[in-house]
Every structure is written in structure tokens, then in C-alpha cells.
Amino acid sequence: MEMKNQHRSDFGMGQSSLCIERQHIFPPSVIVIGGGISGVAAARALHNASFKVVLLESRDRLGGRIFTDYSFGFPVDMGASWLHGVCNENPLAPLIRRLGLTLYRTSGDNSVIYDHDLQSCALFDVDGCQVPEEIVVGVGELLERILKETEKVRSENIEDMSVLQAVSIVLDRNPELRPKGLAHKVLQWYLCRMEAWFAADMDTISLKCWDQEHVLSGGHGLMVQGYDPVIKALADGLDVRLNHRVTKIVHEPDRVVVTVDGCKKFSADAAVITVPIGVLKANLIEFEPPLPEWKGTAIRDIGVGDENKIALLFDNVFWPNVEFLGLVAGTSYDCSYFLNLHKATGHPVLVCMMAGRCAIDLEKLSDEEAVNFAMEQLKKMMPAAASPVKYLVSRWGSDINSLGCYCFDLIGKPVDLSEKIQRPVDNLFFAGEAASVDHSGSVHGAFTTGILAAQACRRRIFERYSMFNLLHPTVGGAADEVSIPLQISRM
Structure with missing residues (x-):
């Protein structure tokens, strides 16, 4: 199954199109790998900044470790389900307000x-x-x-x-x-x-x-309608390719070539990698050349829980x-x-x-x-x-698309692992909850790293190719004003 819409881009597939994709003309191109909230946030921000973006997701759905199941006849989150920090300072608050979603506060404690x-x-x-x-x-x-x-x-x-x-x-x-x-x-x-x-x-x-x-203030709030509306809002209008499992990433100073399922290829100026830390730890994606030792060590040293x-x-x-x-x-x-x-x-x-x-x-x-x-x-x-x-x-x-839930700090390991996981490697940018320095293991932490990766990607392409000042990546609009309150219930 493939998600298609009017904003479909002309990303190359196969060797015949690589020469076309290497032309550094506006708009610049980016491949986002992973359709969790960090991936859709990065893709949304780059799309809004007039980049040509394709998002590759291995599952038959978006959301990653966010999964709202509707088989009971109503939404039930089987993955992430809380907003940790029910406050306006939470970076997801503007989007939640705009969508009119209700939070059920389970605690005022932080x-x-x-x-x-x-x-x-x-x-x-x-x-x-x-x-x-x-x-x-x-x-x-x-x-x-x-x-x-x-x-x-x-x-x-x-x-x-x-x-x-x-x-x-x-x-x-x-x-x-x-x-x-x-x-x-x-x-x-x-x-x-x-x-x-x-x-x-x-x-x-x-x-x-x-x-x-x-930990942000405001306690913990359950997403009453589930997190699915957030994912759908961020992904609306994006070029999304579902059932596209990335197996190899070849990165050079001026381009990235991504191989899907061992054969299909996509080429772009840069890539944002948002796959779960469990997938990176399992080396399910081959990097050519290999990632630097400092990056590989950080990935190995961080823990991933279940x-x-x-x-x-x-x-x-x-x-x-x-x-x-x-x-x-x-x-x-x-x-x-x-x-x-x-x-x-x-x-x-x-x-x-x-x-x-x-x-x-x-399991x-x-x-x-x-x-x-x-x-x-x-x-x-x-x-x-x-x-x-x-x-x-x-x-x-045991899900091959996640291999765990979220990261934690193992005994005796360095304290700067998330910072190293987030740090770019040439034109490869990394995002996801494990890349969040202050809010690892949280939805808003993953979301923020996607925005940061998009901003870093934008800066690098602008500086490298001396392009005119591209639009600043955003994910919201005028409807995000703080004057719209968060809808919080407590029954």
C-alpha cells in the first residue's frame, strides 16, 4: 500500500534518475527515513520550508511507536499514550490545541x-x-x-x-x-x-x-482521542511511501542514495534518519561509508527498554x-x-x-x-x-520495525549519548526520542528532534549551495495561538 496525494514529488527511483536528482536546483531534496512523530515532524517542517521531501516508512502505517488502534470501535493507544508535561511550554501543545484534542490529566505531579x-x-x-x-x-x-x-x-x-x-x-x-x-x-x-x-x-x-x-510542568495527560490525529495532521499533504524498508544508505558530501528492500533507490541532497534506536542498534541499515566510531559507540552504549x-x-x-x-x-x-x-x-x-x-x-x-x-x-x-x-x-x-520502546541510561555509560546520537554526520541528520537531550523517551522529545534535524538540514544545504534564504521550517499557523487553551478533563 502507498499513500499518495497531490503533493507527490519526483524523487528518483533507480540508477536512471540519479543524474537528474544530483542537479542542485531549487527546491533542494531531502529523504526522511522513518514515519514516527520525529519523521513526520521533520518532513512537515522541510515541506513547509519549500523543500522537496519524500518520507520512507517500513510499516504499512505512519506513527511508529505511536499506534492508535480502532478495532474496539474507538481509539486505544497501544504505544505512546501520554503527553508528559501538560503545559503551554510543551512543543506539542500548539498542535494539540489547534486540533481540539482533549487531555485527561492523570497527575499534577512531575x-x-x-x-x-x-x-x-x-x-x-x-x-x-x-x-x-x-x-x-x-x-x-x-x-x-x-x-x-x-x-x-x-x-x-x-x-x-x-x-x-x-x-x-x-x-x-x-x-x-x-x-x-x-x-x-x-x-x-x-x-x-x-x-x-x-x-x-x-x-x-x-x-x-x-x-x-x-520534566516539563503540568503533570501527565492521556490523549483521550489517541495520538493518531496528531500524526495525521502532521502528515497531511506529504509524499509518504509506506512499506518501504530502508536497507542501505550511501552518503557523499553532495548527495545521499537510499536503497529500499535491496533494490529500489532514492537520491537526494540530504537525509533525516528517524528510525528507532533499537533498529540502529541492530545494524539493520548499512551505512556506506560506515558511521564514525563516536556515533556507533553512542548507539551501542545507550539502553533500549521494552x-x-x-x-x-x-x-x-x-x-x-x-x-x-x-x-x-x-x-x-x-x-x-x-x-x-x-x-x-x-x-x-x-x-x-x-x-x-x-x-x-x-512476548x-x-x-x-x-x-x-x-x-x-x-x-x-x-x-x-x-x-x-x-x-x-x-x-x-520483537517488532522488527522498533525492537524496543524507548531509551534509558545504562550503568557506567557516558552522559552525552543522546547528544552524539543527534549530531549530524555530513549530510545525514538524526532524530527520534533517543536523540532528545532533555526529553528522551517522550513524544514531545521525539517531535522536537525532528524539528531540530529539519532546521540543521536546512542550514547545511543553504550554506553548502549558497541558496537564497529558504523559508523557516514551521509546523503550525495562526491557529496555534496560545490564547486557545488546552482542553483538559478530570472525571
């Missing part, structure tokens, strides 16, 4: 510990007994104290270590902070939630880097009217949590969310086995839970 408010979270033990709210709140405060103490551990040690190891050191030093019984299980649930933020287990996350991210969702559609709502349901257990691996979409959207859907090793293990199961696992967890909390009428299961780690 930390990586809570993406929900405690008063809208119901935790249960394996016997189906709800954990008293005072224990949930108390353990949350305890975790904050423990994490504060890990700062001392960090300052005392030159060598990096895992967050989990630092927590263990703190608890050994301060026995009064070590919870017991039910409180211990609640603490494990909080650690499970932290692991979801990084899509990785606590024993793999760098103590040096885990809390260095700049998080999956099991969305369950029911006939009726049988669960409490809270935003999250959680099962506490003796280890974070055995804990679970379910997002209640009914509270945000009105649809009777629970989404079981699994990260790190849990997410990896999920070893069939869809039916995965749903059975989720239902076993749910029935521990509510023994009378009904069976779902429909379900969806994501598999981001």
Missing part, C-alpha cells in the same frame, strides 16, 4: 515516581483485599526518602551502579526505612511503576543518570472508579497495574501495562496466553472479574 494521583489508585493484595490508603500514601512518602538517600550513595561513589543497588545500600544503612509485610509489597509496586517510566528493570538503570531528565500493553474490552464495568488498579507482591516483577480507560474515556477498557523483563517475557506468549496472564492478575484483585469480549496485545520488543 516526578518519575507518580504518573497518577494516589487518591485515584486502588491497590490490592493477592487475596483481593484492598490496601488501606494510609499505607499506600505512607509507603510513597517512604520511597521519596529512600530515593533522597540514594543521592548520598551517588556522591560517595566514583563508579556508577544501578538504582536498585543504591536502594539496597540505603536500606542496609537505615533499617528503619525498610518496610515489612504489606508495606514491603507496596514498595515493590512503586518500584514496578518506576520501571515502567524507563521501560527497564531497576537493576539495569544508572544511578548517575536516572533523575537527570528535565514496555507492552494488553488492552481488555469488557461488556460492563466491574472495577472501582479509579485511574489505576494495582496488584502488590513480594517483588516488582510479580506486581502489576492496570490503567482504567473508562475513567478517562468512558469506554469499559482496562489496560494491563508491563515493562522490563515482564514485557520481554510477555514469548501467544496473544491468548498473554490475555490469560492479565486476567489471572486481575482476578487476584477482583475474583469475580468478567472475561473480556475483545483484546489487543502489543509486542514492541
